[in-house]
Each structure stands twice: as structure tokens, then as C-alpha cells.
Amino acid sequence: MTNRIRRHRRGLTAVALAVVATLALAGCANDSFAEQYAADAEQGYVAGDGSWEVFTPGERAQPVAYEGESESGDTVTSADYAGEVVVMNFWYAACPPCRVEAKDLEQVNQDFADQGVNFLGVNVYDQAPTAESFNKEFGITYPSILDVESASVRLAFSDNVPPQAIPSTLVIDQNGSVAAVIRGVADPSVLTEMINTVLEEQAA
Template sequence: MTNLIRRHRRGLAATLSIAAAFALSGCANDSFAEQYAADAEQGYVAGDGSWEVFSPSERAEPVSYEGEIESGDTVSSADYAGEVVVMNFWYAACPPCRIEAPDLEQVNQDFADEGVNFLGVNVYDQAPTAESFNAEFGITYPSILDVDSASVRLAFSDNVPPQAIPSTLVIDQNGSVAAVIRGIADPSVLTEMINTVLEEQAA
């Protein structure tokens, strides 16, 4: 785990390149590739694939947030006090978000019994679109619908710049950001990040 921390600000460029190549060649005739091309023409810029891990002494103050999820209920940082949260910033028409969705759900399932909570932050869509995405990709965790207020995005703006969608954060038991992936979340890297935070609690 120390090695992961030392590899501060290391990129996932290879993973991102492979995924992008698959989307543009292997699926060249479907609406997914067409959407990717359209987004690129409109100035769409995904996260650069870099990631950072912060040791406990490097972490900023806990971040407070609150928002309405697809069901209409409100969730907040207080609901997850003392637990690890994996927060993914996304929207339905974002091609990299579609690529990573099955992996995120698998990691969610892998940690379901270990006190790790997955929470999406949808930066663009309303509930029906988000729910359709969840059904298509089998997503079982909720997402805050942040399109109207952008309050959650603002709260985490130091870690998730506007162009870095998707981005995924690992938030420790104190509510501080312990790790960030800007771009497609590689499941093996995300898993190691989560395990690192869980081991801190056990130590």
C-alpha cells in the first residue's frame, strides 16, 4: 500500500487509451461511438486518467454535501459518517461513464459487506434519465442529481475540475478525500485505494 501512496499523481493513460480505442473501433457503428464523436466535436473533454492518493496527514478537511437522489429522498455527508464513500461524478451521455459503469457496480458489490458506500453525483441529468442509465447498466447505488444546484460539484471542486468527468473519489471515514481518479476508474486501482483506506481504520 505504501507503494501506491508513493506513486502520487500517476496516470492511467494506457487504460484510457484502450477504452477509447475500443469505443471508437470495436463499436464504430453504434450510437455509443456516434455520441462519443459528437461530444468530441462539442468540446467534450474527459478526465485525463491521472490519479492521486493522499496519506492521512496530507488530506484536506472533511467535505460536507447534500442533495436529492433519483427517488426524491435527500442524502448528505452526515448519512455516511464513519464510513468509506466512493463518489463517482458522471452523466448518462458521457461515453467514458458508460465504459466504467459495469466495473464500478462490480467493485460496489465486492465491498458491499465491508462498510463501503458507493454514491454517484450526476452533473447533467434529471431522474428519469439517471434511472434509465441505472437500469441499462445494472447500477444499484444512488446518485445525487446535481444539475440544478451544482452544490456537490462545487464542494469537491478542488479534486474534480469541470472537465474531469467522469471522476471518482474515495472518501475516508472522517469525510476527507483520500484518493481521486480523473477519468475512467480502473477497477484494480480503485480496489487498492479502497483497501488502503479500510486498512487505516483497522490499524
Template sequence: MRAGSRSPRPARLLAVSGLVAAALVLSGCASDSLADQYREGSNKGFIAGDGSVTEINASARGEAIDFAGVGENGETLSSSDFTGEVLVVNFWYASCAPCRAEAADLQKLNAQFTDKGAAFLGVNVRDQAANATAFNDTYGITYPSVLDVDDGSMQLAFSGSIPPNAVPTTLVLDQQGRVAARILGQVTSPSILETLIRDTVAEGS
């Protein structure tokens, strides 16, 4: 065998090993449908959930989520700011088409529940402050968002409970700060999210 014919073989083996490792990581970290979207390489810029709703009985909920981050206006936001309230947490970013589609509905629900036992908080997973603020101006969003693009600390904080495996994902936290419900993907039926919020608020009555 010529000496020059040997060098490509290790490179090919490394490439194959890398692909296998990547496939194992994806299969272990996401549901099959989400992993399929990663592998398909559709370049749509987001991993779309299927809109499925998960509810957790109060007796089966995990620990309270402890989080802190910096908002688009430079303010510090943390779980302690929402003590005793139901908190709706929406993971989003500005160029995500489903995030834009659900924005008006989320804002309506935010206005509906203001001072009625529930608050809203966004978690922007990709944008810096200027883009997040421009999005809020365009869609009339009045609730704050934590900017999570630099360190991912918000996504990490929720990863041990019911993780936000898609963007957008909306979580409903109970008055104790535990995840009570999740909508994986776009909120296509605001009435479902409204019911989830109302039921969680009623738990504290």
C-alpha cells in the same frame, strides 16, 4: 474615414477580449490537458481525464467534505449518511461514453464492498431523474446518485479539495469524509480502484 466604417471595430475588440478572458479562465481552472480539450471544441460532450491516480497521505488530507443533495428517487442524501464509512463518489452523466464503459465495473465493486466498510455514491452532473434512472436500469446500478444539474452544489462542495476536473471522475473519501484518492477520467483498471478502497478501509482497522 467614413462614419460607417467605425462601428465594427468595438465589436471586434470585444470579441478578442472575450476570447482572451475565456482562455485565462480555462488555464486557471483546469490542467493543461483538460483546457486543451475545451479549446479544441471536439463536441464530444465530456472532458476526458487521462486516468491518472492521485493518492493523498492521511496527514496531508484537507477538511471533511460536507455535502447534501437530492437523489434520483427524491430522497435526501448527505455526508452524514456515510459517517464512519469509506465513500466512493463517482461523477457521471448518462450520455458520457466513458461513464457507460466503467459502469459495470463500478457496480461490481459496489457489490463487493457492501457491508464491508465502503459505500458508493454517484453524482449526476447533467441529467434529470428519468435519464438517471434509465441509466441505472440499463447497467444494473444499485447505488444512489445525487442529481447535481440544477445547482451544482455537489461539485462546489468538492471544488476546494481535489476537484473533479473531468467527467467521469471517481473520488475515494476516508472514514472522516476527507478525499484520500482520485481517479481522473474513466476507471480502466478496476483492480486499482479496488486497491485504493481496500487501503482506505484498512486505515480504520
């Protein structure tokens, strides 16, 4: 990993999203995307699947505080995850690419369940019954903050998640700062690399 920030932005079109959804539903694995990430390739954009950014510890912004209510009615705050890594996914139930990535996100969640990594959704549109129905359909076990009324969590992370970038997935380090972001469908191999990088920082 180099010390420069890798920024790659490109707007997603409806056609691109359709292609991504078709490929993902067909079970296509973007192994070359993960290889690009690991090899520090200059290109982070693949097949209309959004963009990603990685921030080294010295380049990260200040920790972000947030609070909201989950679909189960529990209050969730950034303080709940103090000293642990958080993977935060912005989504809503009727979003096609959100549905494409849901099972992959849950699998990565399970892969890191015993390593101090917490997954947390931020639902930007739905009420509790819809969110709970989505969780049941896709086997999601981690909570989501329902952010539709206040948009406070989305506002807190607006520098990393612009309004049109749903889904987006953030990797938040143990200090509460954003270490990486994927805008668009999260490739599980790339997300895994990002999480491992942050975990290795703590071990160093």
C-alpha cells in the same frame, strides 16, 4: 505506499477517450496499471485513462460536507455516511467513458458491500428519468445525487474534480476527507487497491 502525494495530471483528448472506450469495451484489463499502483511507480497515467492522486492521512484536506436529492427523491447528505468509506463517482448518462466504467463500478460496489463501503454517484447533467434509465441499463444499484440544478456537490469537491474531469471517482475516508481520486475511467483494480488502503487504515 510512500508518504508523498502522487500527482499525475494530463488532459484527455477526444482521441484518447475513444481509445479508452474501445479497449474497455473489448474487455481489456489494465493489470499493469494496478501493478504500478501497488508498486508505487512514478507514473500514474496510462493509455489516456486520466490520472490519479493518493493522499496519506496527514496530507488530506478537511472533511467535505455535501447534500443533495437522489434520482428517487431522497435527500442524501454526508452525515448519512459518517464513519464509513464512500466511493463517489461524478458522471452523466451521455458521457461515453461513464458508460464504459459503469458495470465495473457496480461490480466493485458489490465486492465491498459488506465492508462498510458505500458507493454514491453525482450526476452533473441529467434529470431523474434519464438517471434511472441509465441505472436500469447498466444494473446500477447505488444512488446518485442529481447535481445539475445547484452544482453544490461538484462545487464542494472542486479542488479534486475540475470541470472537464468527468468521469471522476473519489475515495472518501471514514472522517469524510478525500483519500484518493481517479480522473477519467476508473480502473477497477486500482480503485479496489485505493479502497483497501483506506479500510486498512481503520483496522491499524
